[in-house]
Amino acid sequence: MKPSIITTLIIILFGLFTVQVNHRHLSRLRLIEVSLNKTAAGLGISRNSPTSMPKASYSSRSRQRHADPEVDIRQLANNLIEMVKMIPESESPKDRGELMNSLATLSEFSPSQIKSLLSEIHKSDGIDDELRKSVMGIVLILASDQNPRAGLDLVISSHDPNGSLMWEDAIINNALRSFANSDPAGALKWIEDNREVHPEVGQKENLEIALLGIAREQPGTAIQWLKNIDPSDRDDLAAKIAKNALSNEQRMAILEEINSSFVTSLDTTEMGKLKESVMAGLGASLDPDDFEGSTAWLENSDFSPEEISTITSGLALKNPCANTGEWISWMVSHLPDEALPNQVTKSFSTWTNNDYKTAGEWLESATDNAAKVPAISAYVSQIVFVKPQTAEKWALQLPEGPIRNSALKRIASVMESIYPGSEDAFKQRHGL
Template sequence: MDRCVRISIAASILILAVALVIGWQDHQRLTLSRERNARAVSRAAGLGVSTVSLDGKATRLVTKRDRETSNEAGKQEVAELFDLLKDADAAEEQSETDKKFEKAMERLILLGPEAAELLIRQVLADKELKRENKEGILGFMLSKLCEEKPQAVLHLLPDLSGISADEKEDLHIRDTLLGMSLTNWGTKDPRATGKWMRENAARFPNAINDSTKVGVLAGAARNDPALALAQIDEMEIADKEQAITVITRSAKTAEARTATLSALRDYFSRLPDGDAKTGGMTKAIRVLVGSAFQEGYDSGTRWLETSNLDSSEMAIAGSAIEYHHTHKDTARWLDWLGKNLPAGNAGEPIGRIMTKWTELDYQEAGKWLATAPAGAARSVSVQAYAAAVSRYEPDTAVQWAMTLPAGKDRDATLRQIHQNWPKEQEAARNAFAKEHGIE
């Protein structure tokens, strides 16, 4: 039967993996945690188990007897859920099966990690559940446990052989679960995760590789970028450049970028001078500022102005900005670059962005240029604009070039216009060259 609840375990895991990559799981986890917490508090109150209020005060101490009572309640919940799953599995009518699985799923979502682990072991041991239903249940529960208690999944790995009808798929499932669990565990405790990987590398040679290790560091970097960087050597990652890039890309907010920048400065300060040190820091800064640029002009410039970039770092930032970052605020960005980049470093990015803007919308670029205040940004922009329009409107380009002060910049712009002058206008081109002494 083709039932929507009968999803393969591999597909279940893949769905969650994709969700984690795009960030959807963060929102989902918050929603489910709130629901689970509300339910847990309600049940705990009924059992007399201590709960903590918003002010952080517990109603009473949790005793050993309380914990035993709570554990018994969890076991009872697992037993009830397992009976529900068995009942749904045994149903003959598709509509009845789907309805029962849906009812069970509502409770599975709210199941805590300890109870989830217990249920997984019970499902694994069962010999009567239909294979497709068993795969679907395990796929959902294992994916959930990867997120909530990844260490438990690592302990379960030896018991996961034979859960599908294909040995290769079993291996793929195991390696996928291993990678997801390590990444999630690394977010919380990268040192313990690294230790586990070192101790178990021989058992899982295909799964515990540089890619997995870098994934762990990406998760760790969201909480502690300095610790993540320190773990690169401890985890014996061969491609250090890739690891640093991934750690840097984990900084998605202004606060995270600032913390990561500080960690990067400290990390690279400990390396010997050389290309690896200089090039590595340059690449890392380009990644950080690229993230800031993507947030738009107001947020991006605010971070650049408050992150205490030194002159060399600010020059790197300028070299990283592109027209697709500035877009609707290109005029504001050009002015900011002219005022904030070190002397001698503003020309290249301003000229590059102005050239692209002119190519895509020369009229809007020209309107801004006509009202732009005098300064470094306008001077470089005039040169770029004149060079760009000279290919199809050389006379207009000449007019703009002549607004530049007499000197090497104007002379260089006039020579560029002459070089770009349309070939079919040879007489006008020659007259222009003669007028301005261009040979």
């Protein structure tokens, strides 16, 4: 069966990901791959489709020429459409190679030429709407690679309220990402200028791209701007800004801006949730391997034990490091009693899951303090799947009562799955 036009057009764009040419161009194309994969999957297309692909060749970046300013845009649009329409009638790699080359050269066009080309494609007769939107989408992908700022304007000017461009959201997202890398403030202003008429450009993902770009240099400014967004997105974006803090100075700037910008506009509950999200994000921004530097900041910043608990909750979600044992010992003297067990359990579970040998060695030498019981419980819950006998030994180190019984019952259940018929004897041995 011959492939449909839209199917082959997607496969041809996949081909642009694989040719060795214009690496900057390809890097932008790869960013759209997720959207293409979703579109292709909906059509039953795999990335490894057997459809024949051409071996296209392109001139190097250094030898690229600029498009002729006098080029006949209407003729170019017609030629492009005709090449696309010929796809189902031809299985020739050469024909597809010509189309790939035509698409690739669009990166040489000026924004005004691209705008004219899109206009011609949009009003062309003899092409169905689905294919029209697809061709326009691909043209915009390539144009956005050359000039992200101009590409964004082209997407907006080409927007059809009765039917979105193919991959429109992904094109905006990727162009904004590129724009924000070089000019995050400009990217944010572009969103502000366009989101009233085109609300879709103000979606959370786009705001995140611009705000995180600004936060690299001015985290306080990024936090301040959160007053302008949907409250349902505010806490999550604030946490992401905090998570990307690069220094203690940036961390404090974020906290100071939270207190000054929102203290009068949010009630106590809302403010509490916002600060909790930000502090957990700040914990995730800390380097757990820099134990001395991170703990010095926590100890010297006038945080309450409850605030330290919230901050370290973000840290505990990170992969374990060589200092995990030191962190757990430090938590004993700095976290509230009611928060300590949960924090130790999270940290020790992750540690055991990744390096049960080192975690076990730490337990062997650990002092009897408030962290010991939750650490043993966490260790048993993870080690039971690889060393059930070791889990049994450690479970018996727990104090008699519900915690020990729960651990032993878990071990009994796992043992039964490994050694059928062993559960009853295990429970009898331990009086369960």
